[in-house]
Amino acid sequence: MHKKKEPTIHDIARELKISASTVSRALQNNTRISLSTREKIKAIADSMGYRPNTMASNLRNKKSNTIGVVVPLINRHFFSSVISGVEEVAFKAGYTVVISQSNDLAHKEIAIVQSMLANRVDGLIISIAMETTSFEHLKIFRKKNIPLVFFDRVVNEIDTDKIVVDDLMGGIRVTQHLIEQGFKRIAHLAGPQNLQTYFDRKKGYMMALAKNGIPFDESLVVTNSLTSVAGMEAVEHLMNLANPPDAIFCGNDTTALSTMIYLRDKGLQIPEDIGIVGFSNEPFSSVVSPSISTIAQPGFLMGQKAAELILAQIAHKEKAFTTWLMPTELIVRESSSRKKG
Amino acid sequence: MHKKKEPTIHDIARELKISASTVSRALQNNTRISLSTREKIKAIADSMGYRPNTMASNLRNKKSNTIGVVVPLINRHFFSSVISGVEEVAFKAGYTVVISQSNDLAHKEIAIVQSMLANRVDGLIISIAMETTSFEHLKIFRKKNIPLVFFDRVVNEIDTDKIVVDDLMGGIRVTQHLIEQGFKRIAHLAGPQNLQTYFDRKKGYMMALAKNGIPFDESLVVTNSLTSVAGMEAVEHLMNLANPPDAIFCGNDTTALSTMIYLRDKGLQIPEDIGIVGFSNEPFSSVVSPSISTIAQPGFLMGQKAAELILAQIAHKEKAFTTWLMPTELIVRESSSRKKG
DNA sequence: CTGAAAGCGCTAACAC
DNA sequence: GTGTTAGCGCTTTCAG
Numbered sequence: 001m002h003k004k005k006e007p008t009i010h011d012i013a014r015e016l017k018i019s020a021s022t023v024s025r026a027l028q029n030n031t032r033i034s035l036s037t038r039e040k041i042k043a044i045a046d047s048m049g050y051r052p053n054t055m056a057s058n059l060r061n062k063k064s065n066t067i068g069v070v071v072p073l074i075n076r077h078f079f080s081s082v083i084s085g086v087e088e089v090a091f092k093a094g095y096t097v098v099i100s101q102s103n104d105l106a107h108k109e110i111a112i113v114q115s116m117l118a119n120r121v122d123g124l125i126i127s128i129a130m131e132t133t134s135f136e137h138l139k140i141f142r143k144k145n146i147p148l149v150f151f152d153r154v155v156n157e158i159d160t161d162k163i164v165v166d167d168l169m170g171g172i173r174v175t176q177h178l179i180e181q182g183f184k185r186i187a188h189l190a191g192p193q194n195l196q197t198y199f200d201r202k203k204g205y206m207m208a209l210a211k212n213g214i215p216f217d218e219s220l221v222v223t224n225s226l227t228s229v230a231g232m233e234a235v236e237h238l239m240n241l242a243n244p245p246d247a248i249f250c251g252n253d254t255t256a257l258s259t260m261i262y263l264r265d266k267g268l269q270i271p272e273d274i275g276i277v278g279f280s281n282e283p284f285s286s287v288v289s290p291s292i293s294t295i296a297q298p299g300f301l302m303g304q305k306a307a308e309l310i311l312a313q314i315a316h317k318e319k320a321f322t323t324w325l326m327p328t329e330l331i332v333r334e335s336s337s338r339k340k341g
Numbered sequence: 342m343h344k345k346k347e348p349t350i351h352d353i354a355r356e357l358k359i360s361a362s363t364v365s366r367a368l369q370n371n372t373r374i375s376l377s378t379r380e381k382i383k384a385i386a387d388s389m390g391y392r393p394n395t396m397a398s399n400l401r402n403k404k405s406n407t408i409g410v411v412v413p414l415i416n417r418h419f420f421s422s423v424i425s426g427v428e429e430v431a432f433k434a435g436y437t438v439v440i441s442q443s444n445d446l447a448h449k450e451i452a453i454v455q456s457m458l459a460n461r462v463d464g465l466i467i468s469i470a471m472e473t474t475s476f477e478h479l480k481i482f483r484k485k486n487i488p489l490v491f492f493d494r495v496v497n498e499i500d501t502d503k504i505v506v507d508d509l510m511g512g513i514r515v516t517q518h519l520i521e522q523g524f525k526r527i528a529h530l531a532g533p534q535n536l537q538t539y540f541d542r543k544k545g546y547m548m549a550l551a552k553n554g555i556p557f558d559e560s561l562v563v564t565n566s567l568t569s570v571a572g573m574e575a576v577e578h579l580m581n582l583a584n585p586p587d588a589i590f591c592g593n594d595t596t597a598l599s600t601m602i603y604l605r606d607k608g609l610q611i612p613e614d615i616g617i618v619g620f621s622n623e624p625f626s627s628v629v630s631p632s633i634s635t636i637a638q639p640g641f642l643m644g645q646k647a648a649e650l651i652l653a654q655i656a657h658k659e660k661a662f663t664t665w666l667m668p669t670e671l672i673v674r675e676s677s678s679r680k681k682g
Numbered sequence: 683c684t685g686a687a688a689g690c691g692c693t694a695a696c697a698c
Numbered sequence: 699g700t701g702t703t704a705g706c707g708c709t710t711t712c713a714g
Contacts, residue, residue: 054461362684694703
């Protein structure tokens with residue numbers, strides 16, 4: 001069994017006793033070719049089952065029509081939403097999207113980026129691996145002036161377009177909301193402060209407290225990895241304080257959930273006895289009981305924006321770069337709603 | 342600002358006053374080139390910042406080293422798991438994965454497939470769009486002998502490797518489990534019967550009943566689209582029967598959840614008053630309360646398997662095709678656990 | 683062990 | 699309007 005040879009423009013040309021360039025032009029709808037020959041050519045191309053060879057035209061045009069996307073893990077709601085958004089915009093613009101996951105490993109990220117470079121992607125959209133600390137493999141893009149967009153986990157020392165969630169505003173909104181619901185002692189379960197994201201959430205928390213004249217109480221902040229278990233340990237610690245909190249702003253939805261489970265087991269009512277909010281609007285946050293108030297991060301929108309920025313960079317390579325703060329949305333659900341309506 | 346010209350093998354050749362073919366061979370570690378020159382060439386290639394141009398070598402080799410993946414929606418847990426599995430295996434084998442989503446639209450699926458064909462993917466892995474009913478765009482692959490693997494939503498009339506979940510066995514397991522838990526009147530909320538998946542789940546349900554000597558009662562089966570709302574309507578109908586069920590095997594987790602919400606609002610206890618099981622093991626099924634017993638579908642494994650099959654087809658084009666039934670796993674949680682331990 | 687030369691399929695000056 | 703020609707960067711016979 002042998003793969004049948006694909007027809008080329010030369011085969012079409014031979015068939016019609018014309019030149020390959022005419023065929024090429026006709027297929028691109030070049031008006032320099034008379035309408036009648038154009039149509040004739042297209043018809044026979046069709047009948048021969050001709051499919052343009054993108055590899056050849058890409059090589060000739062020095063353009064791959066491909067956008068690379070690198071995420072830590074494809075199979076995570078936020079990232080797959082972003083990918084989905086990128087794909088939508090890129091496809092409409094005639095671009096192919098190639099995707100790889102770093103598994104949060106620096107060496108895999110480097111290998112992926114090398115491979116995308118070899119494939120001559122027209123641009124790269126990336127959220128860097130947790131583990132990555134050296135950025136030489138990405139600086140190449142700026143050096144060679146290849147379009148590059150960071151999202152979510154960005155690299156400050158590289159000057160290019162960046163898209164980040166407005167975590168600061170998210171932190172402010174969440175805290176303000178809890179205050180408005182009448183909570184008095186609001187604790188915060190913070191994530192690793194070396195990550196901008198978690199740093200900003202905490203900062204927002206502190207700013208909102210300050211704005212409302214509530215003194216910041218260091219003992220109400222627990223900083224950890226924000227895993228499910230870490231959440232339980234944190235809340236246990238908090239509830240054993242002499243003066244425990246009446247609300248907890250959890251750094252993510254995972255800990256919001258584990259926190260709720262712990263508190264329920266202790267016989268506490270949510271939100272009556274203690275209010276809870278999370279962050280990220282994971283799919284589960286709306287379906288658990290009580291449903292979790294949280295901050296929505298616009299993954300799909302971010303993907304669309306990233307694709308638009310890459311396309312813009314591809315179009316005019318000289319443009320100035322910006323950091324885009326994507327708006328967050330407070331989603332009020334049961335876990336923090338004391339005041340009805 | 343101008344993109345600096347990338348060095349080519351010719352630049353390297355000129356630098357060393359040797360021929361481009363020698364450089365090409367050296368870079369491929371061809372033993373016909375003396376070790377010393379090989380190393381010299383690699384060293385200077387490195388220093389010049391040389392990166393092989395995959396497009397050129399692909400064109401020459403008539404091989405794209407690319408695998409296409411088409412799914413209805415990237416941003417769905419099952420599909421992103423599959424993609425993740427494909428990516429892992431493909432990357433290890435030196436392949437690039439290009440991904441597109443059909444949004445369940447036939448016309449988009451066709452456009453995507455055309456584009457992948459034009460990009461000369463070495464193989465295609467696809468789960469067809471719900472809307473797709475004509476398969477000419479896929480038959481081309483068999484005609485041209487281009488590797489093709491279906492997963493999840495497969496096309497019966499095309500002979501190639503297929504990977505499907507063992508829905509039949511899943512349906513049997515779920516039903517058997519409910520019977521063992523002591524439920525007597527087990528209803529089934531079925532999905533569209535033109536989709537193999539839902540057809541098999543129902544068939545499994547019927548087979549398990551038969552095996553246990555329980556007569557099949559048509560009135561206990563409701564068939565619909567399995568949306569959240571459809572689930573509520575179905576359960577309302579079932580509970581209004583003269584002789585309502587004491588357990589419901591829901592065709593997916595979404596309806597299992599909406600069903601539970603409806604029943605809880607009616608003051609019924611789950612699983613005490615009525616048992617519920619879902620299907621698919623959506624992420625939320627483990628965190629809702631009560632947690633939902635369900636059937637796990639091995640998305641990541643399916644992706645790995647799909648990639649392996651594509652690679653095998655690429656390696657030996659003459660091989661026979663198989664349909665692979667992926668094993669399901671019953672995950673027993675609170676919603677159906679009457680008997681403790 | 684190395685080089686010369688042809689060509690993968692397509693495009694785009696440049697001619698006429 | 700259409701053809702001629704030269705090449706995109708790489709691989710690979712074929713020669714030596």
